[in-house]
Amino acid sequence: MASAMAGPMGAVIPATERTRLRRLPARASHDRAAIDAILDEALVCHVGFVHEAQPYVLPTTYARVDDVLYLHGSAASRMLRGLREGVPVCVTVTLLDGLVLARSAFHQSMNYRSVVILGTATEVTDDSERLRALEAVVEHVLPGRWRQVRRPSAQELRATMVLRLPLLEVSAKIRAGGPLDDAEDRGWPCWAGHVPVELTALAPVPDGVIPAGAPAPRLPFQGRSEP
Amino acid sequence: MASAMAGPMGAVIPATERTRLRRLPARASHDRAAIDAILDEALVCHVGFVHEAQPYVLPTTYARVDDVLYLHGSAASRMLRGLREGVPVCVTVTLLDGLVLARSAFHQSMNYRSVVILGTATEVTDDSERLRALEAVVEHVLPGRWRQVRRPSAQELRATMVLRLPLLEVSAKIRAGGPLDDAEDRGWPCWAGHVPVELTALAPVPDGVIPAGAPAPRLPFQGRSEP
Numbered sequence: 001m002a003s004a005m006a007g008p009m010g011a012v013i014p015a016t017e018r019t020r021l022r023r024l025p026a027r028a029s030h031d032r033a034a035i036d037a038i039l040d041e042a043l044v045c046h047v048g049f050v051h052e053a054q055p056y057v058l059p060t061t062y063a064r065v066d067d068v069l070y071l072h073g074s075a076a077s078r079m080l081r082g083l084r085e086g087v088p089v090c091v092t093v094t095l096l097d098g099l100v101l102a103r104s105a106f107h108q109s110m111n112y113r114s115v116v117i118l119g120t121a122t123e124v125t126d127d128s129e130r131l132r133a134l135e136a137v138v139e140h141v142l143p144g145r146w147r148q149v150r151r152p153s154a155q156e157l158r159a160t161m162v163l164r165l166p167l168l169e170v171s172a173k174i175r176a177g178g179p180l181d182d183a184e185d186r187g188w189p190c191w192a193g194h195v196p197v198e199l200t201a202l203a204p205v206p207d208g209v210i211p212a213g214a215p216a217p218r219l220p221f222q223g224r225s226e227p
Numbered sequence: 228m229a230s231a232m233a234g235p236m237g238a239v240i241p242a243t244e245r246t247r248l249r250r251l252p253a254r255a256s257h258d259r260a261a262i263d264a265i266l267d268e269a270l271v272c273h274v275g276f277v278h279e280a281q282p283y284v285l286p287t288t289y290a291r292v293d294d295v296l297y298l299h300g301s302a303a304s305r306m307l308r309g310l311r312e313g314v315p316v317c318v319t320v321t322l323l324d325g326l327v328l329a330r331s332a333f334h335q336s337m338n339y340r341s342v343v344i345l346g347t348a349t350e351v352t353d354d355s356e357r358l359r360a361l362e363a364v365v366e367h368v369l370p371g372r373w374r375q376v377r378r379p380s381a382q383e384l385r386a387t388m389v390l391r392l393p394l395l396e397v398s399a400k401i402r403a404g405g406p407l408d409d410a411e412d413r414g415w416p417c418w419a420g421h422v423p424v425e426l427t428a429l430a431p432v433p434d435g436v437i438p439a440g441a442p443a444p445r446l447p448f449q450g451r452s453e454p
Contacts, residue, residue, distance in 0.1 A: 105383075141328075178432065195446055197427070200425055200427040
């Protein structure tokens, strides 16, 4: 039952006291390329912040550009208005890769790839960086989309807050493969192994009348169950 | 670009000052059945807690039993050892349901269902409740699995910590459907709509020799792309 995902955070680049891996260090990744791959594949992050001693964790979209993670949202957002004051933040991104079905309840687990970023966000005030960040968020969801959509108006830009979080204190943790059963359980009479899971895109649902010649989107991960 | 997911938390049952919805209240759910359905469908939660003024957000497995969310993990886990001291915690569960491709960058969004639980966790010390919680976690991943696996030994139980978090201050937030474009953008020459996404189970990968007569698992969400 020892859930690998319940363990503490992975190791860091550079390692700091508060993010150094305490348990299962073999699952930590020091590889920045591995970290970037997770951030670029996932679509949603979970933003953690503290308000009056209470932690809050909210899902949101994001994009990575080089060494920066961009968050954005309504300029009226309580969360973003709090974060731009420079409070400590934790952004966690998790990809669920599989269910690990061990022979013992104790060794049930999950395959996953996760990234944890600690730091402080700052508001982006430069309009060209703001536009690049918003472009990155749109392109992150669907590459090529930015050149298709109407760009933000000046009024929309004013209504949007963009925050930058540098990838300075960042760690990845990865579990892959089958169960790690105890030797004496190998003969236990049940199926054991792992079941890979993945996010799949289904048939696009058009909104009203679509102009002639505007092709339906093809998602990067749409290959398997495409209609 | 206003990401619906970046907004503040949904409304609550009962509503409290710190969880009352501030923006987009139409997306909040007061329906406990809707909350339970989200908690029961998702496989991973994100646990937020504060340590020395720094928020941390870590993914882990869980299970709901009636009005309680159970977390578990190694008794050596720093996170769990911290939580059992009674510090405030936030557990967030998010199901990504689709990509919303609006005609304007500003209205790009995501379809999702999320639940936010605020509260304080306590350690479960009663062994029968601990076993029921662990059973619920195993059954949550794959119904019927608990009667197949070897149950936890006394030593494994001692090595496992179980925490209970009551579903007292809990809220759901849901976005569904197509884009909400401005009227003047309806003629913009690009495809617009939404692309549903879902978690799909792929072919199970057996671990070594599987005993005769032990069937491969069928995941509840395996229907669509089953090999």
